[in-house]
Amino acid sequence: MLVVEDFNDTVKCIKTATIQDGEPIMWVYSYLAHDVMFDAGCANAASDFKRIKNEYDISRIFISHAHEDHFGGLSVLADKCEVFAPKLAHDELMHPTELDEFFQFVWGQPKGIQSVNDMPKSFQVQELNFKVIELPGHHQHMVGFHEPEKGWLFSADAVPLPSKKYIAMPDENIPMMVDTMKRISELDLEVLFDAHKGPIIDPQEHIKRRIDYLTETQQRVRDLNRKGMTVKEIVAEMGWEGPWYLGLTEGRFGIDFLVKSMLHDKAQEQ
Numbered sequence: 001m002l003v004v005e006d007f008n009d010t011v012k013c014i015k016t017a018t019i020q021d022g023e024p025i026m027w028v029y030s031y032l033a034h035d036v037m038f039d040a041g042c043a044n045a046a047s048d049f050k051r052i053k054n055e056y057d058i059s060r061i062f063i064s065h066a067h068e069d070h071f072g073g074l075s076v077l078a079d080k081c082e083v084f085a086p087k088l089a090h091d092e093l094m095h096p097t098e099l100d101e102f103f104q105f106v107w108g109q110p111k112g113i114q115s116v117n118d119m120p121k122s123f124q125v126q127e128l129n130f131k132v133i134e135l136p137g138h139h140q141h142m143v144g145f146h147e148p149e150k151g152w153l154f155s156a157d158a159v160p161l162p163s164k165k166y167i168a169m170p171d172e173n174i175p176m177m178v179d180t181m182k183r184i185s186e187l188d189l190e191v192l193f194d195a196h197k198g199p200i201i202d203p204q205e206h207i208k209r210r211i212d213y214l215t216e217t218q219q220r221v222r223d224l225n226r227k228g229m230t231v232k233e234i235v236a237e238m239g240w241e242g243p244w245y246l247g248l249t250e251g252r253f254g255i256d257f258l259v260k261s262m263l264h265d266k267a268q269e270q
């Protein structure tokens with residue numbers, strides 16, 4: 001399913017999702033600013049992307065990171081426009097990983113595209129001047145698109161959706177995610193264009209809540225570890241139980257990944 005909503009005169013939200021029992025499982029937002037698109041939704045909306053491809057003039061697509069819910073529409077759109085992505089994402093965009101059954105159902109299997117351009121440091125879209133900024137943590141190579149004059153940041157998955165995040169992927173770096181959110185808070189934003197919640201106006205409180213929660217949680221996790229508790233014991237002590245679908249992700253998400261990252265990862269590359 002794909003829904004287009006105007007945010008303002010310049011930006012449109014392009015929401016995609018798989019529908020189950022008449023409801024979207026989870027929306028993922030791409031955005032269209034004039035003729036430039038930020039991310040390209042999920043592959044289960046491929047037929048809808050065919051429709052909007054003729055409806056809107058899209059000349060460039062900037063991909064924040066190579067997770068399947070951010071580039072699933074590329075194979076439909078790419079023949080009509082230029083695609084830009086961080087260097088480390090190129091291979092995945094051209095030869096996407098075969099997803100497990102659960103993620104094929106939730107987002108759909110992306111198809112590869114022929115060519116990807118390197119991500120520039122900055123670019124212009126009519127009156128808008130974007131700076132590409134690194135947003136590591138959720139994904140090592142993730143970038144966002146900042147328009148300082150407007151106070152806009154297209155932030156992809158940099159700010160976690162649940163305010164109390166307790167599951168993670170093995171390559172997520174929680175201290176780095178917190179560090180990235182602190183840098184985002186210093187940008188003095190008017191709108192955070194989040195990939196799963198949609199545009200958030202005056203996002204300071206939204207971001208702060210997540211920084212505070214993860215910082216306090218990390219402190220507790222480290223204290224418990226210092227008392228000699230194992231990762232498993234810490235998970236039990238914190239009272240964390242996985243959501244119903246956790247087993248279905250076949251190890252792509254886990255509570256233990258969050259704990260391990262809080263114990264061992266650093267905010268900066270060493």
Ligand SMILES: [Zn+2]
Pocket residue numbers: 065067138139157
């Ligand atoms: Zn992601």
